[in-house]
Amino acid sequence: MMRDTWNAYGIEMRSRLLLGTALYPSPEVMAEAVAASDAEVVTVSLRRQSPAAGGGNTIWDFIREMDKRLLPNTAGCHSAAEALNLARMSREIFQTDWIKLEVIGDDYNLQPDPFELLKAARSLVDEGFAVFPYCTDDLVLCQRLLDVGCEVLMPWGAPIGTGQGLINPYALETLRARLPEVPIIVDAGIGVPSHAAAAMEMGCAAVLLNTAVARASDPVGMARAFRAGVEAGRGAWLAGAMPKRQTAQPSTPVLGTPFWQQ
């Protein structure tokens, strides 16, 4: 069977589910959920839980012990300058150039600020970071992010933590169609496995989620369900879906039945 992998900044990956490490009932549940999801990449947030600030580091020990590739994020930053600082600190502490760049423009729905995001992305690329920009699904913004050197896009499905699913499939389909060579990771807003499957059916490279698993009644069970959803959606994309039609077409051959028409 063909090995189905995807690539970000030269790293080949098999799993198309990236998982966040916040909000779990306990570190033990977090570790079990990550294992059940089969994720190869987990996101971590430095802010407020800084191992550098003398804050102790036991939670990092649990995360390191999972032995996954880390994608630090700049959650909670509101300006390019803030995000740059945090990205540099994260590179020191986690020993990786990867950074999920989040610059928030609106505090209530945690909507990305496209202007500050672009500014920060440009500087970080110049400093040698592999930037994963958390962005809106606007085509022009995404093109600009690629122009400044991002090799991956992370458009939102819906605002962070809302679980609304893909609220603008048209925009995501447009990104997929217009930027076919770029890995698109749908980040944020995914609530149930069918949302993840839908993103994969569109041909997105991967999905990133956290709340949907962490705040499920059974996070480990939900991680397993998402793994299956992502695999189903990816399988459908690879297999090629049938075209949509306006009229019904019987799946059973009708040859030999009397011809009739309304």
Place this chain on the structure above:
Amino acid sequence: MKIGIAGAGLMGRLLAWQLLRAGHELTLFDRGESSGEESAGYVAASMLAPFSEAVTASPEVLSPGLVALQRWPKWLQTLASESGETVPFSYRGSVVVAHPTDRAELHWFHHRLRTMPEVTEAHRQWLGAAELQEIEPDLRDFAEGLYLPLEGWVDNRALYRVLYGAILRAGASWRENVEIDAVAPGRLCSGEREFGFDLAIDCRGFGARAQLDRFRGVRGEVLRVRAPEVNFSRPVRLMHPRYQLYIVPRSGGIYVIGATEIESESLAPVSVRSCLELLSALYSLHGGFAEAEVLEFRAHCRPAFADNLPRIVQGDGLLQVNGLYRHGFLLAPVVVESVLSLLSGGEVGSLVQIRQFTGESAPDRIGEKR
């Protein structure tokens, strides 16, 4: 039996009191004063909220929490009859609310409760605006809420004080300002000094971190205000997508507001951001909090194992009792009873895991192995 207890926080005090009642000879050591101001249980809001905590933390605390609801009034009654001093507590239920934009959080909370088989309709009651006004008139800006009639609180600081008196009267020796930095079977060590016992019990909470495996502190920040313009008669929990807080009334117009939950072992003073979060959420509940006096803003670390559930590490002549996380008052009765049961050779409930002491006194934390 001659017993030494390291750490006179909630667990140390309760165990000392119970073991004295069982006729043991007891010495209690603590790094701080007898008031217990340095202990996490002193800083805590000390709610008894098994239903809320089952939703927001772990469903596993529900059944031990229900035991706690029954035990505390009995314990406090016994304490009062022994000491003549009463510890204030209240069982008037609690209310959960959310601002209109965060309704989804409140409904999620309610949904979670409904899916728990142990939670019956007598345990939860959905309130419309009129019913909410009726039970908690000062929540006038809220159109709906959830009432959890069995929940309550204990006055932690009064409890600390009364237990101190009861323990001294029962003849124990209380060693203030002696920091136990290592425990071993039958021994408690403080620098060069060593104290020998038939049984050593380690109740140091976060202070025992160097000697426990897969154990961490989870920082929490707690606010105390005096707000004469606000009149809440029961704990109020405000649900919000990113931070949630609870406000627990005490007598004299005092409210305890908690708590942030940060995966950090820092004991540094409360950050500006946490102040802003807690205070703005508080103010959004009732405008009368604007004129409240800020009495205290304190940070501490909750002691937690990887599964956030309590554990007893057992050796010959040693018990390490720890990991009550954010549920000190809620889980204390079951943990205390587990210890007493272990000592009399009995069974221990499923919540409290028992581990064997391995004799490795060196730190055995996963990060330090690398």
